[in-house]
Amino acid sequence: MRPAASRFGAGALVVAALAVGQVLNERLPESDNASRPFETYVKMGETAELRAGDLTPRSVEGAMKLIRESSNIDAAGVAVVVHFDFVSGPKARSMTYAQFRGGDGTTAHFGSFGERSVLACPAAPPGLVVHCTAVFDIDPDSLVGSTLMVAPNSLDERFDGAATIDLGIEQSDVKRWKATNELEVVETAVDGLEWVN
Numbered sequence: 210m211r212p213a214a215s216r217f218g219a220g221a222l223v224v225a226a227l228a229v230g231q232v233l234n235e236r237l238p239e240s241d242n243a244s245r246p247f248e249t250y251v252k253m254g255e256t257a258e259l260r261a262g263d264l265t266p267r268s269v270e271g272a273m274k275l276i277r278e279s280s281n282i283d284a285a286g287v288a289v290v291v292h293f294d295f296v297s298g299p300k301a302r303s304m305t306y307a308q309f310r311g312g313d314g315t316t317a318h319f320g321s322f323g324e325r326s327v328l329a330c331p332a333a334p335p336g337l338v339v340h341c342t343a344v345f346d347i348d349p350d351s352l353v354g355s356t357l358m359v360a361p362n363s364l365d366e367r368f369d370g371a372a373t374i375d376l377g378i379e380q381s382d383v384k385r386w387k388a389t390n391e392l393e394v395v396e397t398a399v400d401g402l403e404w405v406n
Contacts, residue, residue: 248358248373257372261302261361262335264372266293271352271386275344276393282325284346287386290394291343291357291374297335302361304330307343310373312354319345328359329397340398349387352378 251257256265271289275282282288295304307328309317319326330341343357355378360371 247370249370250356250373250375252375253377257370259361259370259372260298261304261369262295262297264293264295264304264359266291266372266374267340268292269376269378269382270392271382272389272392273387274391276391277344278395282344282346285325286346286348287352287383288344288346288392289352289386290392291376293330293341293343293359293374295330295339295341296337297333297339299335301332301334303332303339304328304341304359304361306360306362307345308358309345309347309351310356310358311347311351313351315348315351317345317347319343330359331397331399333399337399340395342394342397344394349383352376352383353380354378 249257249259251264251266253266253268256263269289269291271287273284273288275284275288275290303321305321305328307319309315309319311317317326319328321328321330326345328341328343330339333339343359355376356373357376358371358373361369
């Protein structure tokens with residue numbers, strides 16, 4: 210027969226293990242949150258330092274129709290263009306995935322291939338500045354308070370950091386864009402490189 214002190218010690222260890230398990234369960238992220246990418250929040254003019262490289266949002270503008278080299282967009286809602294710069298880290302990377310998050314809870318996903326919504330941000334050698342654009346046609350009611358999350362991996366964004374851009378859109382911007390008939394957009398350019406067709 211075991212001494213009472215030994216039984217008491219074993220019982221105390223079990224209670225302590227249960228308490229630690231409860232604390233871990235409360236502190237660790239839920240499975241949905243655990244699979245989300247690490248997001249760096251950034252405002253216009255600031256720089257998000259990501260594993261893939263540095264991303265700096267420059268401006269956001271909109272209109273009822275976008276004139277582009279590839280194709281024009283007659284917006285069902287409002288056509289919005291987000292301009293940002295990207296400089297690859299040690300390896301040449303590109304941004305291929307975007308998620309619009311509206312102030313009203315609307316979400317829209319898009320990537321490098323699309324007609325009405327597309328992310329144009331090709332890979333370039335490390336150190337060169339790529340002038341990128343995210344173009345999307347969206348309900349104007351969702352624009353105030355919206356953000357745009359941009360990541361390098363369209364298939365599984367969990368393994369890379371993502372930049373979440375505060376678009377800073379106000380109601381006055383939406384009103385102005387709805388009154389703007391056309392906007393010409395240069396979709397992408399790389400400092401120091403000239404594209405040859």
